[in-house]
Amino acid sequence: MLKVIAEDFIKADAVHIVLPFYRELVAATKREPLCIAYDLFVDQNDPGHFIFIEEWPDRAALAAHCATEHFTRLVPMIDQHKRKDAVYTLMDNALAKTTNSI
Amino acid sequence: MLKVIAEDFIKADAVHIVLPFYRELVAATKREPLCIAYDLFVDQNDPGHFIFIEEWPDRAALAAHCATEHFTRLVPMIDQHKRKDAVYTLMDNALAKTTNSI
Numbered sequence A, B: 001m002l003k004v005i006a007e008d009f010i011k012a013d014a015v016h017i018v019l020p021f022y023r024e025l026v027a028a029t030k031r032e033p034l035c036i037a038y039d040l041f042v043d044q045n046d047p048g049h050f051i052f053i054e055e056w057p058d059r060a061a062l063a064a065h066c067a068t069e070h071f072t073r074l075v076p077m078i079d080q081h082k083r084k085d086a087v088y089t090l091m092d093n094a095l096a097k098t099t100n101s102i
Helices: A012-030 A059-066 A069-079 B012-030 B059-066 B069-079
Strands: A002-010 A037-043 A049-056 A082-093 B002-010 B037-043 B049-056 B082-093
Touching: A002 A012, A002 A059, A002 B049, A012 A037, A012 A069, A049 A059, A049 B002, A049 B082, A059 A069, A069 A082, A082 B049, B002 B012, B002 B059, B012 B037, B012 B069, B049 B059, B059 B069, B069 B082
Parallel strands: none
Antiparallel strands: A002 A049, A002 A082, A037 A049, A037 B082, A082 B037, B002 B049, B002 B082, B037 B049
């Protein structure tokens, strides 16, 4: 199991532009057969700070997601409105009895 | 619904000390009646970077969690081994049709 936090930082005046792109990206990603979880949140203290919380079976599934038509089309459209680079954190369950790094 | 990311930064040589405290904290918190989700992950690139992904019905439930016996006892024991202050991000669903800020 691979847990991912992906954080986007969007210019304040472009939030209304990116929201439809995010909506399409989330809907299409949830239909990917290997997607376990893919939900988008927004920081209560920063309306341009968007946070994906994702779950994938492994890194290969994440790589396949990043190669989909919807990802490669929509993410560059979103990135046009970023105020700084995205931050990605790939994580394992911290309390698993055995290592599950993948 | 309130989503929370709580990030702890623990000294590398103290990870083995805090893990039992985290294990007890997660088990006890999952038994809180208002806890929807409370899971602990670790950054694949930083074994001292621990990330809670939490879900609560509202801020009052989060405040009640922070006042429990297990929280007020275990968090200071964990914090003794921090290398820098924790970071908390409180979030709303970004794609909800109506505002759900609480």
